[in-house]
Amino acid sequence: MTEIRATPASRLPRARSAVATLPPSGLAGLNPEWSRLVDVAESGTPGVTHGWHLLDNGPQLDALGVVPLGTILCVHGNPTWSYLWRSLLAAATDAAAAGAPAWRVIAVDQLDMGFSARTGSFRPLARRVQDLGDLTDALDLTGSVITLGHDWGGVVSLGWAVDHPELLAGVVLLNTAVHQPSAEPIPAPLRLALSRGVLGAATVATPAFLATTLALAHPPLSAAVKHGYRAPYRASARRGGIGGFVADIPVELAHASRPELDRIAAGVRALAVPALLLWGPRDPIFSDRYLDDLIERMPHARVHRFEGAGHLVAEDADYAAAALIWLGETTFERAPGDETSASAADVEAAAVQTAVAETAGVSAGTVSAGADSAGADSAGTAAAWAATGTHPLWHYLDELRDLDETALVDMQPAPRTVSWRLLSRRVRQIAAGLAYIGVRPGDRVSLLVPPSADLTAVLYACVRIGAIVVVADAGLGLTGLTRAVRGARPDFVIGAAPGLMAARALGWPGRVISTARYPAPMSRLLGVEHTLAELIRLGQARLEAGDAPAREPAPSDPAAVLFTSGSTGPAKGVVYTHGQLSAVSRALFLQYGVGVGTGLVAGFAPFALLGPALGARSVTPDMDVTAPKTLTASAVAAAVAAIDATVVFLSPAALVNVVATSEALTPADHAALAGVQRFLSAGAPISESLLAQAAALMPGATAHTPYGMTEGLLMADITLEGIRAAASGPDDSAHSAGGVCVGASTATTQIRISALDASGASVGELSEQPDVTGEIVVSAPHVKDHYDRLWLTERASRRGAVPGERWHRTGDVGHLDSAGRLWVEGRMPHVIVTPAGVITPVGPEQRIEMLTEVARAAFVGVGPLGTQQQVAVIEIVPPARRLHRAPEPLAAAVRAAVGSSVAAVLVVPGLPTDIRHNSKIDRTRLSRWATGILSGGRWVKP
Secondary structure, three states, rough: OOOOOOHHHOOOOOOOOEEEOOOOOOOOOOOOEEEEEEEEEEEOOOEEEEEEEEEEEEHHHHHHHOOOOOEEEEOOOOOHHHHHHHHHHHHHHHHOOOOOOEEEEEOOOOOOOOOOEEOOOOOOOHHHHHHHHHHHOOOOOOOOOEEEEOHHHHHHHHHHHHHHOEEEEEEEEEOOOOOOOOOOOOOHHHHHEEOOHHHHHHHHHHHHHHHHOOOOOOOOOOHHHHHHHHHOOOOHHHHHHHHHHHHHOOOOOOOOOOHHHHHHHHHHOOOOOOOOEEEEEOOOOOHHHHHHHHHOOOOOEEEEEEOOOOOOOHHHHOOOHHHHHHHOOOOOOOOOOHHHHHHHHHHHHHHHHHHHHHOOOHHHOOOOOOHEEEEEEOOHHHHHHHHHHOOOOOOOOHOOOOOOEEEEEEEEOOOOOEEEEHHHHHHHHHHHHHHHHHOOOOOOEEEEEEOOHHHHHHHHHHHOOOEEEEEEHHHHHHHHHHHHHHHHHEEEEEEOOOHHHHHHHOOOOOEEEEEOOOOOOHHHHOOOOOOOOOHHHHHHHHHHHHOOOOOOOOOOOOEEEEOOOOOOOOEEEEEHHOOOOHHHHHHHHHHHHHHHHEEEEOOOHHHHHOOHHHOOOEOOOOOOOOHHHHHHHHHHHHHHHHHHOEEEEEEEEEEHHHHOHHEEEEEEEHHHOOOOEEEEEEEEEEOOHHHHHHHHOOOOOOEEEEEEEEEEEEEEEEEEHHHHHHHHHHHHHHOOOOEEEEEEEEOEEEEEEEEOOOOOOEEEOEEEOOOOOOEEEEEEEOOOOEOOHHHHHHHHHEEEOOOOOOEEHHHHEEEOOOOOOEEEEEEHHOOOEEEEEEOOOOHHHHHHOOOOOEEEEEEEEEOOOOOOOOEEEEEEEEOOOOOOOHHHHHHHHHHHHHHOOOOEEEOOOOOEEEEOOOOOOOOOHHHHHHHHHHHOOOOOOO
């Protein structure tokens, strides 16, 4: 613990006593019917009582004639009050009135806070926990109690939870903490507030601390809501509790409240009840490191990080809906006034065990083993792999370990060949070295290494020892990469200089391992603890001593966190188990024959990393992976020649430049490309003409365009010939929505459609009926396990309840034709709901792009759902130099091509696209931009 000289509570302005009162009327969102005052005797102090103000929807539930399942006990932090929980009281009451399960909500004002009494004395943490117990005793609270706390109210609520196991049924927490890492300083805002000469002035004499807290909302709070929070703290005499709470933060090891905080922190580990953690990651006080600690103490907890939310997550996000959803899906069986019965305890234990399993990505039956034995013994692990019909990712590294044939080739800075013998040895050495320095099964390791032999060796070393690799590629951009790495909270970071410099500058977490040796000053600057060469030496020594890591992960163990492109919102972490990643390899083998003896050129790093898992030799072309458009035809030819490649995988964005630079190909380049047998391009829609031009460069290859996403990398596939056949067949013309045909499902995949209703929501039963537009839903052994720390997102992404099958809602909209082929019509968030009905964007875009004057088009909706107007945003030929409305002849041609009412046709020099693929048009951004333009706003770049 970093020691600071904090202002003791005795140095705060002298507190004054005052009785509890009711809040003034008219506070935004606060129903005066909820407010009540309660006199409570202070335990341990005979004759002393205090008045409490609390919000309680119990009388309203009584009026409705409903019996609540239990009580949600809400405890605010500093410097808020029970006003923080107004949306939950409203939502819970409305839900009960609508016939949903009823929950009583009691939101307290802690003593010296809100409109409760001012006691005139300092109340340390232990006293506050006792105070809350005194209140619940006075209320004669019985039955199932769910605690809900935020900030220091989280600590107090957890203290009550630890002390009342006979009543406790569950725990919900918003940004809070029960432990301060000893090696890290407390958050800067609290250090400042605790400083001598600052505490009293900032928290009591002035409303500065309160104002600073209210300023942490995203977006900013309205004036009415700020007025509500300020209402109990207008005078300095009313703010003594704010200063007292800050002074009670046990930043010093000898602080009087340290023993109580340690007691609560230890007790939390034993809370065998369902838990929910709802978090705002943009919190300068309780950052994700505190979330990590809570997850470690309650590994069974459901976790959802509201991206963009901060310290006041209760204001930034709809926490109330999340809490009610969780309550509705969790079993709480307690007889009012009784302790948990044996049957209820069994149900609750099973629910917790299932939650532990789902959090870890394993089945409930494997949870009983400790963390160090989660992979089971070697015989059990082998049997588990055999049951999946696949083999571990490192199978061919063992199978081919004695071969001097090529495993992979590094093209930068100069071609370098790595044999199976060397790669296998290097993986074992690094794995042993990682284990030696303390990397354990389940630890997260962020890889900030460019595609290379180093990246391949490190990745396979990590998965071999059960570490979870975090792969957030540079294509996310610096902001997206920062958000991804911080959200994943790696324990270790392995990187090259550029990644490590960014990690240091932006405060990314994790102990640092560098791929190269740097001068001592630079190593200190980057925080480097070990180098890759050092790990290799340490690992070799362990191997020679026969002390290699013995544990091998089971198929159900988590293996990797991969990040989505962020093209339709913040990038999401996608968790894959070992079995699911192996199933990806199997799907590639079954669909394309990629296996032992195959030469794989991958212009998209994840597929290059799968090469060793397939037994294929692989290479990534010489390119800037953060800019796919930098890939040239010559670089592809060189990569093909380097490994005698038979399969080439390129992204559509890279493909554009490959075709554009094809004139530079030499006869030798053409000869190399002629040996390619299969050519794949996926990641975004690709036109038939572009695929055909690329295929012409590889005349011996069958051109494919697979359909998939980070959550399921290979769902459907179609060849160039298949695209042409689909375009000329009757099915496309029979379905007016149009779309991009992505072919039939792959050998291990099932595809269904959930039809859209009139509001554009996918509510239909899963169906294979042709020519029905709806959300595309997929199932396969290689579909992701879950989203990382995004419980609500994961819940929304699941569909269907067939045992043994995981159905994933892709967020794409499309239809199946009579031949069973899938046509993609756009993304669900981009569906346009007009007075005339639902319109998907891809079909209109395709028709617009048939005009010779149009290079590329985006079709978006403007206005409220149900009354949206259609707007076309286009790039023209030649490119426009400025933003403007399309000339009337062009606008008329666009409207005629679309065949329905188009409110406006806007011309832009370039459409905004995602960073990773450089090709997915950001229609949501364009919709906001067009709304501003058509509302009289400035003509700014979209």
